[in-house]
Amino acid sequence: MYSIGIDAGSVATKGVIFDGEKIEHVIIPTGWSPKTASEEVLKQLLVKSNIKKEDVERIIGTGYGRISMPFVDKAITEITCHAKGAHYLNKKVRTILDIGGQDSKVINIDENGNITDFLMNDKCAAGTGRFLQVMANVLGKDVSELDDLTNNARPEAITSMCTVFAESEVISLLAKGIPKENIASGIMHSIASRGVSLLERINILDDVAFTGGVARSDVIGRIINDKISKTIYKPPNSQIVGALGAAVIGYRELL
Numbered sequence: 001m002y003s004i005g006i007d008a009g010s011v012a013t014k015g016v017i018f019d020g021e022k023i024e025h026v027i028i029p030t031g032w033s034p035k036t037a038s039e040e041v042l043k044q045l046l047v048k049s050n051i052k053k054e055d056v057e058r059i060i061g062t063g064y065g066r067i068s069m070p071f072v073d074k075a076i077t078e079i080t081c082h083a084k085g086a087h088y089l090n091k092k093v094r095t096i097l098d099i100g101g102q103d104s105k106v107i108n109i110d111e112n113g114n115i116t117d118f119l120m121n122d123k124c125a126a127g128t129g130r131f132l133q134v135m136a137n138v139l140g141k142d143v144s145e146l147d148d149l150t151n152n153a154r155p156e157a158i159t160s161m162c163t164v165f166a167e168s169e170v171i172s173l174l175a176k177g178i179p180k181e182n183i184a185s186g187i188m189h190s191i192a193s194r195g196v197s198l199l200e201r202i203n204i205l206d207d208v209a210f211t212g213g214v215a216r217s218d219v220i221g222r223i224i225n226d227k228i229s230k231t232i233y234k235p236p237n238s239q240i241v242g243a244l245g246a247a248v249i250g251y252r253e254l255l
């Protein structure tokens, strides 16, 4: 029995195929069309797991592009899917901090993975993956290279509250000869601080799961860990938690 979850996000489209135990996943850029990206994810998932589409009994869509997937049985919000995904991976999780491409959210869940509270920041790119992408670009790096670049360097404070101004600030810092590693460290601290500020607006409960594409950064995870006195759980594939939650919900509907 197979279920698929597809999370079409603003930056990346993620897919998970789930048989009640094993998980296969695919991550590709969303590009201009969430519909095309989700179709491609579905195709790649079936090839990767060597399963025919007829053998998949449930497909659940989530993410901002969930309304653009004609082939899904159901569309569910990413808040619910993140909650179920994080709870499936770690039953001790009670608070989730998810930092994606263009929004960040905090969710509180109970022992069954049901949502008890949530807050979302989707008004401002600062503190999101987009901010990290813009800053990495100014430094001539890919987001995946920032952890290595940072290398425990002292953070150079980034004071601008807005992505556009922060980009100018980083360009000025580079022009002044501030080493890239200090700037990268400052950028990581800035994202982590915004994540913590969002967390502090709800009741932070142990354990705290850190999910979303930005949680792929160990450095940002460590800074958040230092700032809050809670146990941080970082899933091995933090970016696919929403897609996993969708697949788990679909699978449970089949039981």
Ligand code: ADP
Pocket (backbone or CB within 6 Å): 008, 009, 010, 011, 012, 013, 063, 099, 100, 101, 102, 103, 128, 129, 130, 132, 133, 143, 144, 145, 212, 213, 214, 215, 216, 217, 239
């Ligand atoms: P969305 O669902 O909005 O598409 P995701 O949760 O997929 O967002 O996250 C996408 C973001 O993840 C990108 O904007 C990028 O900045 C960030 N990201 C991807 N890989 C890494 C990495 N290795 N380190 C830090 N951030 C990363």
